[in-house]
Structure formats: structure tokens, C-alpha cells
Amino acid sequence: xxxxxxxxxxxxxxxxxxxxxxxxxxxxxxxxxxxxxxxxxxxxxxxxxxxxxxxxxxxxxxxxxxxxxxxxxxxxxxxxxxxxxxxxxxxxxxxxxxxxxxxxxxxxxxxxxxx
Amino acid sequence: xxxxxxxxxxxxxxxxxxxxxxxxxxxxxxxxxxxxxxxxxxxxxxxxxxxxxxxxxxxxxxxxxxxxxxxxxxxxxxxxxxxxxxxxxxxxxxxxxxxxxxxxxxxxxxxxxx
Numbered sequence: 001x002x003x004x005x006x007x008x009x010x011x012x013x014x015x016x017x018x019x020x021x022x023x024x025x026x027x028x029x030x031x032x033x034x035x036x037x038x039x040x041x042x043x044x045x046x047x048x049x050x051x052x053x054x055x056x057x058x059x060x061x062x063x064x065x066x067x068x069x070x071x072x073x074x075x076x077x078x079x080x081x082x083x084x085x086x087x088x089x090x091x092x093x094x095x096x097x098x099x100x101x102x103x104x105x106x107x108x109x110x111x112x113x114x115x
Numbered sequence: 116x117x118x119x120x121x122x123x124x125x126x127x128x129x130x131x132x133x134x135x136x137x138x139x140x141x142x143x144x145x146x147x148x149x150x151x152x153x154x155x156x157x158x159x160x161x162x163x164x165x166x167x168x169x170x171x172x173x174x175x176x177x178x179x180x181x182x183x184x185x186x187x188x189x190x191x192x193x194x195x196x197x198x199x200x201x202x203x204x205x206x207x208x209x210x211x212x213x214x215x216x217x218x219x220x221x222x223x224x225x226x227x228x229x
Binding site: 031033035043045056091093095097102104109 | 121147149151158159160161164205207209215216217218219220221222
């Protein structure tokens with residue numbers, strides 16, 4: 001596609017429910033990132049994919065968070081048993097991922113509200 | 116461990132005044148450096164980048180940044196700001212550790228006052 005697409009754009013869920021957030025990166029981009037942006041907290045790194053593998057999962061806040069990427073393209077971030085502190089904007093970015101081609105292109109984000 | 120530090124969380128400045136947003140990084144390997152901007156209610160977009168060559172790089176909207184390897188800094192500057200420059204600015208570092216990982220700073224909110 002022309003840009004990084006994230007869905008849904010907004011999600012309101014009840015505490016304790018599971019949610020899935022989707023990211024469609026730019027076609028041909030091998031690297032994919034998930035970040036979380038909370039009010040006043042800046043960008044928090046969650047996980048990084050190179051192809052389908054995740055060499056760095058160090059940013060996932062707890063074992064309730066998981067992510068996968070299939071076919072070197074679409075990625076899904078899953079949050080199980082959501083808590084109110086999970087409320088944030090979840091941003092996905094992709095890049096060509098090698099050498100000097102590491103500029104990240106961001107999606108518009110998914111705003112998650114846990115009530 | 117690699118990290119990016121933006122020294123100011125908020126920078127208020129009057130219109131037409133100069134501004135500098137500071138960024139320091141720590142890394143023992145070669146890096147690529149970026150500044151991104153996020154305007155209110157919009158996504159992040161690239162402002163400028165340093166890959167190699169001249170240490171002074173120019174970006175969009177009159178911004179520039181200088182890479183200082185000895186001080187491990189990449190400060191962003193603009194000689195005269197406009198109200199429309201009000202936004203959140205993020206410094207980022209991409210590190211080659213066998214794969215490429217991009218680390219962002221916490222952001223600096225620039226608030227331009229009339």
C-alpha cells in the first residue's frame with residue numbers, strides 16, 4: 001500500500017477483555033516496529049520484527065502482550081486481559097530495514113481505551 | 116545499552132526566536148540519526164536524517180541538525196520559529212547490531228507563543 005495502515009483507528013474495550021491491533025506495513029518493508037505512546041510519556045518501544053522474526057521483544061511490558069508477523073507483511077499486536085494502564089496510542093512503523101534505508105514510516109496509530 | 120536522551124521535555128519560545136532542541140545518544144556502534152515531528156492530532160513524519168558525510172544536515176521547514184560524534188549529540192535548531200512549528204519532536208537512532216533497531220527519545224514538546 002501507499003503507507004502504513006493500522007486498524008482499528010479507535011478501540012474501546014472493557015477491562016479484562018483481549019484486543020488485537022493490526023498493522024499493514026508498506027509493501028517491501030522488511031522491518032516493522034510497534035511503539036506505544038501514552039500521554040506525556042513519549043514513544044515506548046515494544047517490539048521489532050525483521051521479516052517474520054522478532055530479534056528484540058525487550059519492550060513488551062508483560063506477558064499479556066504478544067505480537068506476530070506473517071508472510072513478512074501484516075503484524076498483529078495482541079493484548080490479553082486488558083488493564084486500564086494499557087490505554088494509549090499504539091503506533092506501528094515500517095522501514096526497508098537495512099543499511100541507510102532505515103527511515104521509519106509511521107501509521108496513524110490505534111487509540112486504545114480500556115474502561 | 117543503547118539509549119537516546121532528549122534533555123528537555125518542554126521548550127516554550129516566542130515566535131521568531133531561535134530554538135535548539137537537544138538530543139544525546141549512547142552507542143558503541145555506528146548509528147544513523149533522525150528527527151521526527153508530530154503535529155497535533157497527526158502521525159509522526161520525518162524532519163531530517165544523518166546517514167553519513169556532512170555533519171550538518173538540513174530538513175524541512177527550515178530545521179537543521181548537527182551530528183557531533185565526540186559529544187554523541189544531534190541537536191536540532193531553527194533560527195526563527197513560527198506558531199506552526201508547535202509540535203512534539205522526537206530524536207531517533209538506528210543501530211546496526213546485526214539487525215537494525217530504531218530507538219526513540221521521549222520527545223520534546225515545542226510550544227511557540229505569539
